[in-house]
Amino acid sequence: MRALVAAILVCTSAPVALAQSYSASGQVGYLQEWEMKASLNKTVSGSAQDFEGTVTLRHVGLCSVNGVEEKSGTMRLQVSRGNVEGRLEMADDSCSIKAAASDPHTGLMSCRNGEGIPIRISIDQTDATDRTALAAGK
Secondary structure: OHHHHHHHHHHHHOOOOOOEEEEEEEEEOOOOOEEEEEEEEEEEEOOEEEEEEEEEEEEOOOOOOOOOOEEEEEEEEEEOOOEEEEEEEEOOEEEEEEEEOOOOEEEEEEEOOEEEEEEEEEEEEOOHHHHHHHHOOO
16 A cells, blocks of 8 residues: 555656647847747756757848748757757757747857857747647648
8 A cells, every 4th residue: 555655656746748839930140130930849847848849940131142041950948947058950050059048038059150149039839729720731
């Protein structure tokens, strides 16, 4: 009987990780010349929130040589009380992200091709109708 009570206590006191769908948008670049959109899944464990998913960067600056340029990749963010840390992985580069925990999250990225690149991210929960439309391909 003690073993059963101990097992129940362990299970109920363990942090629960629930996946939820979120969308993120923002700007990247010294002149905010890249528009960022992401589809993220959130898990919560303890006091941290982890976001992970696909991201698309679209060049919206005036200096586009051959039309609109797009890059895709994955993004992982960990949001805690005081800061946001994460990674942006693309085929041609890998960047570390450090930003403030306030919304929108503003900070800097360090990549192989440059350091101190400004980034601004807003993360919003995707509501049930958005998820239904995405699943239906709308």
